[in-house]
Amino acid sequence: MSTVIKRIWQISLLIVITMAMNGLVRIFHLPIPGSILGMIAVYLLLQAKMIKLEWLETGGSWLLSELLLFFIPPAVGVIQFTHVLKADGEHLLLAVILSTAVVMACAGLSVQYIAKRKEKGRT
Amino acid sequence: MITGLISFFLTIIIYYGAKWCYARRPKVYLSPLLVTPILLVAILSWTHLSYQEYHAGTELLSYLLQPATVAFAIPLYKYSAVLKRHAVEIAAGVLSGSVAAVFSTALLGGWLHVNPQMIHSLIPHSVTTPIAMGVSERIGGVPTLTAVFVIITGLAGAFIGPWLIRLLGIHSEVARGVLLGTSAHGAGTSKAFEISQVAGTISSISMILAALITLCAAPWMDSIPIP
Numbered sequence: 001m002s003t004v005i006k007r008i009w010q011i012s013l014l015i016v017i018t019m020a021m022n023g024l025v026r027i028f029h030l031p032i033p034g035s036i037l038g039m040i041a042v043y044l045l046l047q048a049k050m051i052k053l054e055w056l057e058t059g060g061s062w063l064l065s066e067l068l069l070f071f072i073p074p075a076v077g078v079i080q081f082t083h084v085l086k087a088d089g090e091h092l093l094l095a096v097i098l099s100t101a102v103v104m105a106c107a108g109l110s111v112q113y114i115a116k117r118k119e120k121g122r123t
Numbered sequence: 124m125i126t127g128l129i130s131f132f133l134t135i136i137i138y139y140g141a142k143w144c145y146a147r148r149p150k151v152y153l154s155p156l157l158v159t160p161i162l163l164v165a166i167l168s169w170t171h172l173s174y175q176e177y178h179a180g181t182e183l184l185s186y187l188l189q190p191a192t193v194a195f196a197i198p199l200y201k202y203s204a205v206l207k208r209h210a211v212e213i214a215a216g217v218l219s220g221s222v223a224a225v226f227s228t229a230l231l232g233g234w235l236h237v238n239p240q241m242i243h244s245l246i247p248h249s250v251t252t253p254i255a256m257g258v259s260e261r262i263g264g265v266p267t268l269t270a271v272f273v274i275i276t277g278l279a280g281a282f283i284g285p286w287l288i289r290l291l292g293i294h295s296e297v298a299r300g301v302l303l304g305t306s307a308h309g310a311g312t313s314k315a316f317e318i319s320q321v322a323g324t325i326s327s328i329s330m331i332l333a334a335l336i337t338l339c340a341a342p343w344m345d346s347i348p349i350p
Contacts, residue, residue, distance in 0.1 A: 014190035021193075026281050032338060033253040035192035039331065042196035053200065060194035063187065067309050068156045070188040073181040074252060075160035075274040077267060079167055079174050084241075084268065091235040093346050096248055096272060097279045099227040101287060103249055104280070107220030107329070108293045108302035111212045115295055118211070 010059025017042065024083065126172060127180030134181050137162050151282050156310055160274075169305040184298065188252065188309075195327050202324040209297045213325060216298070217332040220305035224249040225337070227343060233350035240264065242349055247337055250310040254334040258341045280307020281314045300325025305333045 021041065022034030030037065045051045078085070085092070141155035141162075151157075167177055199206070225246055232242035244264030247255040249264065252273050259269035284303050293299055296319055303311035305327030312330050316323030 011187075011190065014193050015220040017322045018189045022308045024191075031257075032335075033189075033192075033257065035189040035253060036331065036334065038189075038193035039196045039199075042193055045200050046178055046196060047203070053197065056194070057197055060197040063191040064198070066344065067188075067191055067313055069135070070191060071156060071252075071274060071277065071309065072134055072138060072159050072163070073178065073185045074270045075156070076163045076167070076177060076181075077174060078160070078271045078274070079164050081268055081271060088237060088241065090233055091237050092245065092272070093275065095228060095231040095235055095237060095245060096275050097283065098231050099224060100249065100276055100279050101283055102227040103220045103224045103306040104284060104287050104302045105291060106223040107216045107305040108288070108291060110219040111216035111298035111301045112293060112295060114212045114215050115209075115297065 007062050010056050011063060012059075014038075014059060014063065038092065103105050127177045129174070130177045130180030131183070133166065134159070134163060134184060144242055151285075154278070154281060156274075156281065157278055182295030190319060192251070192253075195331065198324045198327055199331075202321065205321055205324065206328055209325070213301055213329060214332065216301035217305050217329045219335045220301070221249070221330075221340070223338040224306070224333075225347065227338065229347050229349050239349060241268075244268040245272055245348075246344060247341075248276045249306055249308065250334045250337045251330060254338050258337055258344070261341050262344045270321075274310075277307050277310025280311045284311060284314055296322045297325055301329045308333075 017038050018035055021038040024030065025032070025034045025037060042056070043049070046053060129202060138155055138159045141153070141158040143154055144158075145153050163177075166172075167174065178257070207271075228246050228248065229242060232245055237245065240263065243262045244259050244266075246262065246264070247258040249255075250273070251260070252270050255269050255273045256266040260266045280303065284307060287293075288299055288302065293302060299318055300315050300322040303315040307314070308330050312323060312326040315326035
């Protein structure tokens with residue numbers, strides 16, 4: 001099977017899984033998105049050796065390497081909110097950037113702190 | 124129909140063009156996630172094509188974000204040994220980052236006199252789009268506006284992440300991955316994969332964990348005091 005066909009086939013398989021999971025979420029009114037449920041399900045199936053990595057790897061890796069492309073259309077959606085951004089744009093942007101920096105510092109430094117303590121505990 | 128096809132192909136052509144340029148000059152301001160939307164917004168406003176028409180043509184592309192999210196199971200499975208070894212650090216880092224995201228956004232929004240509905244749209248900005256939109260709706264924000272803040276966060280994260288990593292002296296791959304994935308979801312994770320496979324995988328799990336934590340915390344977010 002050529003790589004392109006394999007890729008398309010595996011992507012279709014991932015789409016079918018997504019649709020099935022979205023269906024489950026709708027039927028049972030689950031509070032999480034179907035895509036996250038799908039990821040957890042595929043992970044568990046891989047761990048349980050019920051599906052093989054090769055069945056999904058080519059298509060899955062392609063989707064992940066082109067991930068940014070799928071963010072483009074929603075990003076263009078900013079065009080609908082020009083009035084909001086004109087009125088309050090600098091403040092909103094400042095809030096997003098500063099809080100992102102705060103999150104980074106908290107996450108990064110706490111990991112580093114715990115890793116150091118763990119190392120000390122070992123020696 | 125025609126405008127839909129044009130929107131679809133234009134998006135793909137500009138994206139791959141931007142990607143080609145970025146591969147030759149990897150500067151943050153040339154990142155396809157920045158250049159492509161700016162060019163497309165310019166083209167839309169220049170040609171008076173409505174966002175609804177553009178959206179109809181590119182729905183397939185935004186839809187693929189969902190199977191791509193499912194595909195994150197693949198690196199998670201491949202690197203599960205690394206993840207298990209660092210489970211405690213990752214969990215603690217993501218938890219502290221996620222709590223910081225909610226409170227810092229509420230505080231900063233309040234101090235900057237952003238209106239309350241806007242603050243609610245802003246609060247889940249650090250996590251991946253589908254979750255952020257769901258949380259936003261639940262706490263009284265505007266989901267589509269939240270999607271925009273999520274993208275801006277991704278861009279901002281990709282910009283300041285590497286700089287902050289140097290500034291704070293974050294040397295471990297694990298810490299770098301957690302830092303990028305917790306703060307800047309898929310865009311941060313894509314940056315983390317530029318650092319290394321390990322940082323990227325840890326960033327993927329951090330992104331997922333952050334999304335789950337934020338989702339579970341959503342029912343309590345109504346009561347967060349906004350100064």
